[in-house]
Amino acid sequence: MEMPAQYNPKEVEEKAYRKWAKEKLFAASVAENSDPFSIVIPPPNVTGILHMGHALNSTIQDVMIRFKGMKGCQSLWMPGTDHAGIATQNVVERNLAKDGLKKEDLGRDKFNEKLWEWTNSHGSTIISQLKRLGAACDWDRTRFTMDDAYSDAIKEVFVTLYEKGLIYKGNYIINWCPRCKTALSDEESPHRDIDGWLYYIKYPVSRPEADNQKAESYIVVATTRPETMLGDTAVAINPNDSRYDYLKGSDVILPIVNRKLRVIEDEAVDPEFGTGIVKVTPAHDPIDFAMGKKHNLEFINIMNADATLNDNATAMFAGMDRFRGRQALLDILYEKKLIEKKEPYKIAAGHCYRCNTIIEPWVSAQWFVKMKPLAQKAIKVVEDDEVKFYPPRWKKVYLNWMYDIHDWCISRQIWWGHRLPVYYCKQCLNQTGNQTIDHRQQIVDQNSKTKNNKESNVGIIVSRDTPDKCPSCGGSDLVQEEDVLDTWFSSWLWPFATFYWPFGKTIDHRPQTIDLETKREELSYFYPTNILVTASEILFFWVARMIMAGMEFMGEIPFRDVLIHGTVRDEYGVKMSKSLGNTIDPLEIIDKFGADALRFSLMFLAASGSDIYLSEEKFLIGRNFCNKIYNSARFLFLKIKENNLVVDNLNLDSLNEIDRWVLKELNQTIEEASKYLESYRINEATKRVYDFFWHTFCDWYLEIVKDDFTLPKAKVLIHTLISTLKMLHPIMPFITEEIFEAVGKNTKLTQESSIMVASWPRKTELNIDARKEEITKSLFNTIKEMRNIKTDLGLGTKKVKLKIKITSDTKDVWAKNESWIKRLTILDTIEICEDLNRVLYRNDFWELNFDIDDIDKSTFVASLDKKINHAKGFLSKVSKKLENKRFIENAPGDTVEKERLKFKQTSAQKSRLQELRDAFK
């Protein structure tokens, strides 16, 4: 087989992935004799295309899955996608807009068909991209949050929570996105500072006639959103603010609208801010909403769903967009000289996390989950470290959020998603007369009053099955709730709903092929899952809620460990995002350098939990390493063939000291890599194996045995290669598979059909003679020193004669190793002498000289001086310690012993160097 000089990942990767799929190596199942290891993938959006964040996130999971698989676990990576309500709807709406259509033109059913069409044709894009990355997901289990069966779980959960009184409907002020025209949860409305103005507006005051003369004829309120004044129904002052005592009996008049405003007192008002008087707009501001409830104020809604002003905002402004209305209103206020001043002001405004539109706080009828009761257990399991965070600091972040958790608004006014399993009986509703099912209508109806938070449940049917008649009146005129659920209301069930929980109660839409008992067993085997790998952005959205759902419905944590990795940034430290255009496309990197190169570079750079800065050149680390692995293997096979070697299992009897040395280094690498992987410190494991393979195995061992390519050596080489490949496999699955197969073809070793199912390497039992080991290490050091000296003397690549005086029982060491020592040091001959006329290097075992006439003494002496100074500095530091009585008294014995040894060795070394130097004077 001809192997080109450079590694070409393209065909290798495709071929390997096909093989794994064909041999069903991704599949995991219940096995009594194996430990389970499971991860559920954070389901990517069906609209998603693979970005660097996915690549990082997925590689980490894949590393753990493959590692645990090799360790003998039933290693399950559960894949799937998320229907991503708003995001997907937006995409399909945009497509529709190209034909000049709106979703309303199609109607709900037709539009839903379009959504499914889109999902079916595009939804697997991300899946195939994950496959290119090498993801070892059990693809036969792939789930989608809109599967019929998955929807069963959602209904079950909704109904159960409703029956427990943990889900309620009510009129509240919520985050409204006027572009998506839906309510959002607090988490979906992140605050961002925007530059704005704080306007000081004069409100006239009408006083009883006989009032004292001190009072002003107007008051001043400050606001960043002047247009909301059209919905003002009060002004508020702090009860302890005596400046405005006079207002208590007065009427404040809302300009333009000329509405009388009540003056209320509330502790929420900060006397220090602005003028100390607050305009109160109960229907358009969360604090004002609370005040409105407390003081029984009128709620006047001045906006439509698209944030245009409505008739309540007076005919003058009706129909205007909120920002245009703001300007128009300001113009009039200026004209009437009612603006006292304006100041530049940073406003922390909520933004829609899907389209970045500024959120409008809006009162509407929505569905909520009571979170406090659900949070209790989820707090405890984290406090008690039953669920552990890596890095641990996220525990605090999680707990802080959980301690102060707010109710979760779960209804969305979009069409793509799970419709709430809520049905309204029209007849019953008509009788109570206070309910309608159209939110937009309901909101307009709110002009007058929102009386109570909780509306009566008359006429509301919450049911797992579609009811045919109203249980209370028997009427059959039922309509289902129009709203759909927040997408996260499906995601939070992911760790168990993916196993087809709830195993069919009154509802059961499992596919025929799915066996209930198997699934039940699988859930109990694989749940709780072992780790959840995610970015910090969805800690609250998803992680926290999964823990709550797990505790509530499984009675058990959903995962033991939560791995929070960093954010992917560009080389300047700016977060990669499509809108900024600073992304690096992982698929382009795969095309250019290979998936292994991508994965390796990511794992090499990603220290646990810290952000990772990327530029295209960072992927050269991985590419170069792939090339190194490939070439070293290519060389081994070439040599094996050239020498007609039949390589089989390692034979410990025929090992020499150097073989033992490399195997010992290998042992240590295995130990450390395993330890690091077990503790999720993947980058440490990656670095360790990289360093061993390149700088120990290739740079030293392989170079040493190059010209002595005998069978015992070949066995050590192949053994070490295989062990390293195995350790690298979780990180770089493709190239390791390729070479593992090639090992099979080029040797007589019996091995597994794929490295994926090969067992994790174990340490070799080596009987190591300490003295021989020391001599071997001295030999390596001597070689480094000789190269060093040659460079100092300007003899870099010149072949020189080495004269050596053996000062102890090590003659055979030089004789046996002569050939490679000469090659690696670039020596002409090695001559063993009784006496040297000059010594360039000396250690406990030998001293040596190069047979050359004149040397540049000054550079050599300078180099010696440098070493001597180094030793001196070190010695003074160590002796300071040893002279310190308290050190001797307090430090543990072996620490003191170590220092003594250091001192002894270094002083010996120093005097040797000193002698050498003196000889050159």
Next chain:
RNA sequence: GGGCGCAUAGCUCAGUUGGUUAGAGCGCUUGCUUGACAUGCAAGAGGUCAGAGGUUCAACUCCUCUUGUGCCCACCA
């Protein structure tokens, strides 16, 4: 306003129970077309571990403060 991080070589970062006169990758300097690999090999320069205190026999590592910097949460209009 509250909370959480970060500050180590020119750049990007490791350094996990305190005991190395501090490591890697890239970049830089010097020398190598050595038949596995120039996507390589050899040698090297470069750091008072942000600053100031403290704890300790011992601090890059623990504590406090300062400075700079980043992120998250929050109803000061």
